[in-house]
Every structure is written in C-alpha cells, then in structure tokens.
Amino acid sequence: MKNAKYLSFIFFIVVTSVFSSEKILLTNQENNSYIWSEYIEEQELIPAKEFASIISAKFEWNPIIQEGILKKYKALCFLWPNKEKIILDKEEIVLQSPCQLISGKLFVPFDLIFSFCERVDMRAEFSKEKNKLIFYKKSSGIPPLANTKQGFWHVLKEGETLYRISKNYGIDLSSIISLNRIIDPRFLVPGQMIYIPDIGIQTEKELEIPSLPPETTGPKKPLVEKYGIKKIVLDPGHGGKDSGAIGKSGTKEKDVNLDIAIKLHKELKKRLPNTEIILTRDDDYYVPLVERTALANFKKVDLFISIHANAAFSNSASGFEVFHLSAVASDKHAENIAEFENAVIKKFKEKEIIDYTQKILSDIAQDEFISQSIDLALFIQRQVTSKLDIKNRGIKSAFFWVLRDAKMPAVLIETGFLSNPDEEAKMKELAFKTNLVNALANAIIAYKESYEEKLTKE
Ligand SMILES: [Zn+2]
16 A cells, blocks of 8 residues: 555656646747746747747648748748757757647747747747746847838849748738739749838838839730740549549549549630640549649649549538648648548658758749639639539638649639538539539639739739
C-alpha cells in the first residue's frame, strides 16, 4: 500500500514535468495578450500563431504536408513539428528543442522566437518572474514605408512578380493589384510603374493614386490577340489504377470525369475554334497530380479546369461545388474533399515536392490568380445552377495538390455525389451529362468573353 502511494506520487511528478501548461503574457507595449504556453521536457513553447500576431507577422499552417510558414517583411521561416531543424531565410538553423504539434496547433520554442525577432529588427525579452514575453522594435528597425506618408512608385524589373514586390514591401498583394488596377498580373511589362502605398493605406478609397510621373511611358496596351485566353486545359481527375470515388452501384469516378471532360473538350473545340483545348488524359490511364499542372505550365495555358465527382460518408449529401486553391480550407467539408482528392499522393507514393523554394514558387503562382479563379468559379456556378436541377453547394476553397502549382487561374469542379444513389444514377444519364457539359461550356466562354472585354478597356 505504502509502495503504491509512493509510485503514484512519482508518476505525478514525471507527468507534470514532461507536459504542463502555464499562462504567459505576450506584449509589444501597445497590445497585451494572455496565452497558454506548454512545457515539454522543461522547454517552454508558445503557439506560433499567437507569436506571429503579437509581432504583426503572418503564420500559415499546412496540415497536409505538416509544415508551418512564418513571414514578416522579407523574413521567411519554415517549421515542422518534432524537428529541431528550421529554415530561416534559406538558412538551416538547429533549435535547442523541436517545434511541437499540440491539439492541432504548432508550438515554437523560445530560441526560435529570439532568432526570428532578430531577423525582423525586433528584440524579444523574457521576464521569468513576471512570466512575460516582451517584444520591442529596435531603433534601427523602422519597418519599410512606416515613415512615408503617401507611398511611391516602384519600377518593375525583368522577371519580378507582384507577389515578390508585395512581400518585399510588406504590402498586401491584393492592395497592389487593386490600387494599380491590374487586370491580369501575368502581363506586366518590365519598366512598368507600380504604385506602392504607405503600409497603413491599403484601399483605393483611402488614397487617390497620383498620376504617373511624366518621364515614363507606362505599360503597353495589352491586346486581346496577344493576351486573350488561347489555351485551356481540361483535367479529368484520377484514371488507371486510381479509380477515385466509387458509387453504391459501382460507378467509378475516373470514368465519369473522363466522359464529361471528353464531351466538354468536343463542345469547346466546336464553339471556340481558335482556342486550343487540351486534355491531361484522353483515356483510362494514370497521370500523377504533379504532371497535370506541369503540362499546363509547360504549354503556357490560360485556364486550368479539373473535373471530379464527389463522395461523402453520408449517402444523402448532394450537389455541385467549385473549389479554388487556398492554404486554408473554407470549412470542414472542403477540408475532407481536399484530403480525399490528395490521397493519391500517399497511396501511389507520388513524389511530393517538399523543396521549400518550390513551395514559395507555387505560392506565388496561385496567389496572383486567386481573384480570376474565383471569377471563373462564379461563372460556372451561375451556369450550372441555372441549367441543371442540382443543389448549389457554393464556391469553396481548400488545399488541392493538383491546383497548387498551376501558374494560371485554376478551379476544381465536383460535379455531384457518387455516394448518393440518386445522383449516381443521374450522372449516368445522357441528358444530365449533356446539360452539364453545355453549362460548363457556356460558363467558360462567358468567362473568356468578360475577361477579354476587360483587356480591351485597359
Ligand atoms: Zn476526385
């Protein structure tokens, strides 16, 4: 009995010293926030998200590849759970203790906090007695543009992207696009003047853009013939050994996707004779996800449309939905769909691109096309819901491997639920497929026309 008590006391000590929580104050002198820190093997860790927020940095967590990114100004840091190694500004740094994933949140140790602050001209100080982490701006560390009132003109260099400019100046990408009234970020001309607003002024309403300095000629007028939509990729999801979802009566998603894509290919070729329509597969064979966008990028395609059919655990789920790429899913359902569509990576051991420079490049790609992708998704939604008797589940976002490297507007369509016996039956009907194909063709053509009309008004 005595022994048992003694043992449980020991057990209590061991457990509390390995894993315990404590309330800690984070302050940057203007804002204070109390958060829970975690102690793991005597190392104190705080949530990366709250750390980012108190120093006005950005933290993104990708649950699929289990990778966190911390960004502020030019500083970029990649983090992984259970790893002491981090990559800070392309340099490998080994921490005293690893980052940890606790209840789905990434926690970072103090030495990471000190190193990162150093890179962004800040200083972090920990007061053990007060249990307080204080963040100071270094006197030399005036953030870019913080002392300018109006903003200035940036001359675009060869090969420079808006994404890069936005990161360099710490200005939101969409603000740069809207302030400069850029319709398509792909068609920027070296030497073009880009207006960079003051960091605090980020909307058109708040600022009247001064006219271009007289010595510049400004961007060349983009022409529809030159910059219009000339190539479209249709990507029937899955194929070959990868069946995708399977319906109650055995319908395979790969077959439904291919059937619709081939019909849409034919329809678009007929209605858009001057546009090249490309299929990522035209038969029942397997194409790795990375090769699908690689083809589109190589061919310098203007639109990427991935065609899929849905599945859910519940056989009553029904409807049509369109997705665009985002690091964060719009809801739990969207996250599940992305997980299902991405599963092929693990199942067939597709080569995952975890090279971090590649990761940055693919971020650039979709960030710049997000508003066009949403536009395209809207056209598709509008057409499909007006032409077909199918529930509209809306436009959603999630992390899809097949979209992540596309350097063009890209959407993924889930045409209906094979897990729903009624919809499975409907998707085999010729009338349904014909209507769906017509609606998709109408939407793509309407998007193309509206996009090209904007070009002529430039
Ligand atoms: Zn699919």
